[in-house]
Amino acid sequence: MASYKLRVRDMIIIALCSAFLALPYFLFMHTPTVMFLNGLMNRSTVREESDDGPHKEMTSISSSVSEGSDLPNSNSTLSFSAESKTNVAPTPAATPALIPPSKKFEELPGLEDVLIRTSMPDKTVIITTLNSAWAKNNTMVDLFLESFQEGDNIAHLVNHILIVALDQSAYDRCEQIHHHCYRLETEGVDFAAEKFFMSSDYLKMMWRRIDFLRIVLELGYNMVFADADIMWFRDPFPHFSPYADFQIACDHFNGRPTDLQNLPNGGFVYVRSNNVTINFYKFWFDSRMKHPGKHDQDVFNDIKKTKAFARLGLKVEFLDTVYFGGFCEVSQDFEKVCTMHANCCTGLERKLSDLRLTMSDWRRFKNMTREEKRNQRIFWQAPKECLHSCKLKALRIKILYTLLVFVCIFCFLGCHQSLKNGFLKDLCCSPSLPQNMLSPVPMRVERDRKKLYRRRSEAVDEDPAS
Incomplete structure (x- = not known):
């Protein structure tokens, strides 16, 4: 009996010590790994939700802050003048009255003309960016446009997509397959090749995109920005809140659309053009100087709780992953899903492989009869290849570290004098x-x-x- 108690005691001590030493490592590791696991767990758990769509309640961010602002010193001066606001929510079709008159931008010739041709009647445009690596035949851009044709009555949205080509090769390919293309040049930078996640050129490409979107807002256009690795299945506009200025997708959604604790993903955003969002994009772009080596999504995560961000008065909502899913947190409700993003995944080939599986699953769902949809439940095959991306490698490192900690504690306790009569006695002898x-x-x-x-x-x- 005494020997049994010693064994139980030793095992409890090992477990507690392992958890205590491993916890800091888990806390300081990159958070997308945890998000990826949450997404995998959602394969077997589908949230029960009413058919009323995402929550519409919106609480405005407090604009009263103490002395001292976090605004960086830059050439872009943000305007914090008090503006009169009504309690009536603007309708999506209404263009805010705060927009300055449209003007030409010398650094982006022809942009306003292509926006006029591409935009919807309410001056909303869908924007995606493309480089030559994603523009090759039968690769990402083809899947992106194909999803609109395979989607549920969204083929007409193709006429409102502006493809922004980051290099000449991508622009030439865009001209062959699409009607609305724009060549965005960046002096001294070649965006033609595939840009690996968090590389120097990748960061330049992300921040160039933020600056470009700010100009679109200044021209008075509302926009839906979507990465080209997002498949569209349904019209997302009915699920956008009329109360928010800025709405962004999530890697992980906690169920509360106004909670800043949500983990955002900058690959899909809906922004209304007004002075607040224009100032926000200036602030966002300027904040890169205070957060060197980070991309736009991480910087947004850092600044969303600052005093300077609160002073902007930006009304933010996070999009529910039931409607705007991704590989981080897969939406299992085929009856509600609007988009599927190949997030939490690195490498063009991995993304293409899993997105093709996604499109295959969607076609299978569309071909099912009403009775089959009611009686059968299908699941996405993806992510599959993306399980081998760097995010999962980080998880493997965590597991190996935890095992190493366990072995070290095991050996330490085995040599400890007070446990010589426990179940580790044989190791000591x-x-x-x-x-x-x-x-x-x-x-x-x-x-x-x-x-x-x-x-x-x-x-x-x-x-x-x-």
């Missing part, structure tokens, strides 16, 4: 060492035996007759 160096128990037995022998000998000497 090395045959190459003298027995009396390992355990004092045999020594006491030997001493007692010798004392008893001496006493008996002395008794015999004192009483020879006995």
Whole structure:
């Protein structure tokens, strides 16, 4: 019984020590790994939600802050003048009255003309960016445009897509397959090749995109920006809140659309053009100087809780992953999903492989009868290849680290003097060492035996007759 208690005690100590030492490592590791696991867990768990769509309640961000602002010093001066606002929510079709008159931008010639041709009647345009690596035949851009044709009555949205080509090769390819293309040049930077995640050119490409979107807003156009690795299945506009200025997709959605604790993904945003959003994009772009080496999504995560961000008065909502899903957190409700993003995944080939599986699953769902949809439940095959991306490698590193911590604690406890009689006793008893160096128990037995022998000998000497 005592031996059993010692074993239980040793196992509890090992578990507690392992958890204590491994916790800091898990906390400071890159958070997308946790998001990726949440997405995998959602394969078997589908959230129950009403058919009323995402929550419409919106609480405005407090604009009262103490002295001292986090605004960086830059050439872009943000305007924080008080503006009169009504309590009536603007309709998506209404163009805000705060927009300055449209003007030409010398650095982006022809942009306003192509926006006029591409935009919807309410001056909303869908924008995506493209480089030559994603523009090759039968690759990302083809899947992107194909999803609109395969989607549920959204083929007409193709006429409102502006493809922004980041290099000449991508522009030439865009001209062959699409009607609305724009060549965005960046002096001294070649965006033609595939840009690996968080590389120097990748960061330049992300920040060039933010600056371009700011100009689109200044021209008075609302926009839906979507990465080309997003498949569209349904019209997303009915699920946008009329109360928010800026709405962004999530890697992980906690169920509260106005909660800043949500983990955003800049690959899909819906922005209304007004002075607040224009100032926000200036602030966002300028904040890159205070957060070197980070891309736009991480910088947004850092600044969304600052005093300077609160002073902007930006009304933010996060989009529910039930409608705007991704590989980080897969939407399992085929009846509601609007878009699917190949996030939490690196590498063009991996993205293409899993997005093709996604399109295959969507076609299978569309071909099902009403009765089959009611009686059968299907799941996305993806992510599959993306499981081998760097995000999962980070998870493997965590697991190996935890195992290493466990082994170290196990060995430490095995050599500890207080646990020598527990279930680790055999590890301590090395045959190459003298027995009396390992355990004092045999020594006491030997001493007692010798004392008893001496006493008996002395008794015999004192009483020879006995």
